[in-house]
Amino acid sequence: EIVLTQSPTTMAASPGEKVTLNCLASSSVSYMNWYQQKSGASPKLWIYGTSNLASGVPNRFSGSGSGTSYSLTISSMEAEDVATYYCLQLSSYPPTFGSGTKLEIK
Amino acid sequence: QVTLKESGPGILQPSQTLSLTCTFSGFSLSTYGMGVGWIRQPSGKGLEWLANIWWDDDKYYNPSLKNRLTISKDTSNNQAFLKITNVDTADTATYYCARIGATGFYYFDYWGQGVMVTVSS
Numbered sequence: 561e562i563v564l565t566q567s568p569t570t571m572a573a574s575p576g577e578k579v580t581l582n583c584l585a586s587s588s589v590s591y592m593n594w595y596q597q598k599s600g601a602s603p604k605l606w607i608y609g610t611s612n613l614a615s616g617v618p619n620r621f622s623g624s625g626s627g628t629s630y631s632l633t634i635s636s637m638e639a640e641d642v643a644t645y646y647c648l649q650l651s652s653y654p655p656t657f658g659s660g661t662k663l664e665i666k
Numbered sequence: 667q668v669t670l671k672e673s674g675p676g677i678l679q680p681s682q683t684l685s686l687t688c689t690f691s692g693f694s695l696s697t698y699g700m701g702v703g704w705i706r707q708p709s710g711k712g713l714e715w716l717a718n719i720w721w722d723d724d725k726y727y728n729p730s731l732k733n734r735l736t737i738s739k740d741t742s743n744n745q746a747f748l749k750i751t752n753v754d755t756a757d758t759a760t761y762y763c764a765r766i767g768a769t770g771f772y773y774f775d776y777w778g779q780g781v782m783v784t785v786s787s
Contacts, residue, residue, distance in 0.1 A: 609771035609773075648713075648773070655718075
């Protein structure tokens with residue numbers, strides 16, 4: 561089983577600040593998916609195939625990475641970005657999720 | 667428009683069998699390449715993948731729970747099912763079903779609202 565380690569666990573960013581969330585895989589994966597989950601809501605697909613934004617996702621978000629290291633970047637933090645972000649690898653079984661990064665606003 | 671909705675018993679006792687239903691619309695599990703997965707989330711905790719079922723009835727299970735899980739589908743009624751046997755308090759969680767999207771990559775693209783399940787004596 562591939563273990564995904566997300567960092568940081570929690571972070572707070574000021575409006576307009578650049579934010580980078582990380583996801584480290586215990587073995588190489590072909591691509592990474594990211595989900596945004598707001599309190600009390602279902603997870604939403606945010607980025608798929610490492611760098612493709614899901615429908616409706618603002619273009620201040622981007623994804624990158626390869627092998628064992630992947631990241632989600634917000635170029636300019638906004639209040640609506642407050643959420644927990646999870647990475648998910650589905651390139652090998654069993655699918656595994658990271659433990660999440662909780663993003664707050666200062 | 668793709669929608670999914672989970673239903674379940676709400677509360678059950680330890681050692682019982684949990685039966686969950688996912689009723690969906692906007693796609694068919696008889697269509698080549700389609701799949702549905704189940705994922706759960708204990709309150710305040712992270713996401714755990716449980717099982718996937720595909721259009722061709724291929725099935726995959728989380729190895730840590732495999733002996734307790736059974737996934738199935740009813741394509742004529744656009745439903746997928748998950749059974750978990752011998753539940754205990756650790757199975758208390760919100761259970762989600764999600765469609766598996768595939769565009770060269772695999773991902774859960776549409777999710778249901780989730781159904782909360784409590785295991786308590």
